[in-house]
Amino acid sequence: MNQNPGRRLWRRSAISLGLAVVLTACPGGLLPPVNNLEPYSEEAITVPYFAKPDAPDYTIAGFSADLVYSGLEFGPTGDLYQLQVTPAASSPYQAALLHHSTGGWQPSVDIQSKTGYTGYPYDLAFDNTTLYVLYSNRIYRLSNTDLSLKDYLTTGQAGMQGLAIIGSTAYFTVWQDRTVWRLELPAIGGPAASAVACASLPEHSGARGLTASGGKLYGADYFHDVVYQIEPASGAITEEFITYGRESLGLGCSEGVLYMRDSAASTIRPLL
Numbered sequence: 001m002n003q004n005p006g007r008r009l010w011r012r013s014a015i016s017l018g019l020a021v022v023l024t025a026c027p028g029g030l031l032p033p034v035n036n037l038e039p040y041s042e043e044a045i046t047v048p049y050f051a052k053p054d055a056p057d058y059t060i061a062g063f064s065a066d067l068v069y070s071g072l073e074f075g076p077t078g079d080l081y082q083l084q085v086t087p088a089a090s091s092p093y094q095a096a097l098l099h100h101s102t103g104g105w106q107p108s109v110d111i112q113s114k115t116g117y118t119g120y121p122y123d124l125a126f127d128n129t130t131l132y133v134l135y136s137n138r139i140y141r142l143s144n145t146d147l148s149l150k151d152y153l154t155t156g157q158a159g160m161q162g163l164a165i166i167g168s169t170a171y172f173t174v175w176q177d178r179t180v181w182r183l184e185l186p187a188i189g190g191p192a193a194s195a196v197a198c199a200s201l202p203e204h205s206g207a208r209g210l211t212a213s214g215g216k217l218y219g220a221d222y223f224h225d226v227v228y229q230i231e232p233a234s235g236a237i238t239e240e241f242i243t244y245g246r247e248s249l250g251l252g253c254s255e256g257v258l259y260m261r262d263s264a265a266s267t268i269r270p271l272l
Contacts, residue, residue: 071123162210199235209251
């Protein structure tokens, strides 16, 4: 349900059903341009896989101030994965990987036992064979099937926050840095190449969320409530989308629909 009437997402006016909305990609990108947007009622949105008829906003497993949720992503089969860190102020951190399928939440996995690293995990990404877990200064590669550790990469950058994978290339953002970085992924066990600048975001942003869909990158500006569509080859910002007061702590994409986790609520919402 809408817990913050004064804080809304935005969407194109052509979709105005009063029932559950069928979510589809828009021509030229997942979301319409800013000048085609108008506010809408969040009660009309149903999140696929998780929603109940009386609860269109999906609440993540007992959100509380003692739990911090970071990156989210949808796996190759469409299941949702979410990182949970608890408690946020302790060291070493206790980090879990949450997995939601059509059958509900699966038992959480202690991600530290899989990586052997006690740092704070910020984001995750998938390809057809590998789960990537991003820490402040490392990218771990684990098997999609049994979460066994393949290897990890050091990028030479500290404070990494958002991660996306397109083919054999990793893209990541760094906290309070406008740059989107590109890293060519080596073979398992091979040395990582140096990361190079790929794009520059318009604002000095946190860029907490990063995901990929249709060969394009989507990065969330944590401070300015905007999601940017980025062309990886040129680094051009091709579209900007307003999240209107919602601070993103994670972006993910499933079936052509972009989803965002809001820092102000324990929900994952579709952005149209």
